[in-house]
Amino acid sequence: MRNIGEYLKSAIKQMKHNGSKTIMTMLGIIIGIAAVIIVVGLGNGLTNFVRDSINGIMGAYGAVYIDTSKTSEAFDADDVKLVEDTVDNLGGISPIVQAAGKVKGPRGNCSTEIYSGNESLMRVFANKIIKGQYFTRQQVETAQRVCVMKEDDAMKLFGTTECIGREIEITVDGKSADYTVVGVREKMNSYFDLATSDYDYFAMIEVPYTIMGDDFGYNINKLDQLLVFADQDKLQQVLDDAKEVLTVEHGLRGSDAILAYNVAGENEKMLNEEMGFLSKFLVAVAVISLIVGGIGIMNIMLVSVTERTREIGIRKSIGARTEAVMAQFLSESALITLIGGSIGILIGAVLSAVISAFTPITLTVSPGAILGTVTLSVVIGVFFGIYPANKAAKMKPIDALRV
Helix, strand or coil, X not given: CHHHHHHHHHHHHHHHHXXXXXXXXXXXHHHHHHHHHHHHHHHHHHHHHHHHHHHCCECCEEEEEECCCCCCCCECHHHHHHXXXXXXXXXXXXXXXXXXXXXXXXXCEEEEEEEEECHHHHHHECCCEEEECCCCHHHHHCCCCEEEEEXXXXXXXXXXXXXXXXXXXXXXXXXXXXXXXXXXXXXXXXXXXXXXXXXXXXXXXXXXXXXXXXXXXXXCCCECEEEEECCHHHHHHHHHHHHHHHHHHCCCCCCCCEEEECHHHHHHHHHHHHHHHHHHHHHHHHHHHHXXXXXXXXXXXXXXXXXXXXXXXXXXXXXXXXXXXXXXXXXHHHHHHHHHHHHHHHHHHHHHHHHHHHCCCCCCCCHHHHHHHHHHHHHHHHHHHHHHHHHHHCCCHHHHHHC
């Protein structure tokens, strides 16, 4: 412990002696460590931002569907009731019939994507109802011509969100029908706007699936897909249970004709893979700057060895061991990187806070990442200090004293 203290005192003395050189050497480490802190925080922040944005668009749901190439069976309203009665932790289940068409209101018209289902379809999107209400089970069962739209769709079609009780005209495949607005959802978040910015404007209209047959000729008694809703942590189990119940009901055990797909889970998995790759890439770029800083440490330590050749010779001639000389120079390089790393962490944290304050992305860095960054800085200092330290330690006293 005493020797360590002496090495540190010697290292501090040399750092003061080489003031400007030490600062310039530290600068590479400071920039590298600050960059690591920022890019790690940026990677985490981007991941959280994208995940929250996606969760702000889509609800937690999956799909149970029939592979029509393996069976002629189909789902109907009885299957929906069966799953509702038998599957635990179910948040809801809805048929889904989608269609593309045109929609016309008093103030405008545009293309539309129609989503039709029962009252549980409300959970397919995460944006809330801000005017009126979602269509009810009774409205579904009696096949009423009612609809729900987003607030920006209401502005497009009516010029106002105060449109409850007013009518729009929906046209699909040349067939038209008037629907009464019973609910308005809040608009989607900016991530949705960004994702759809390359497309012409289209309204998202939700209607009871039971009216799709009467108005547009869809066979609502022969469905190939049902949407299943549940809490995210229970969704996969609920999907598996619904799949099993429906497989038994339709006598399709062993045929793999009924399949389940966890939409929310697959989106999460894909997001983690893509953002994980981005985070690793950003960290790799930052680590390169750390390596450059490490090379700077090696250079200044080599200069220090050259300047202190006579001192090394004197120490070795009076009995200093090779290990002691090497430890002295390694302690200097480690101390430089430790101090530089600490400053870099502080700067990185400050810049992360500034970026978070002026952007919608909150940069987050875990204590483990900070500890790992400090450890990495010291390891780099020691690694790049080995060659200069080894060169100093292997000097022969007689050769050093001749200088």
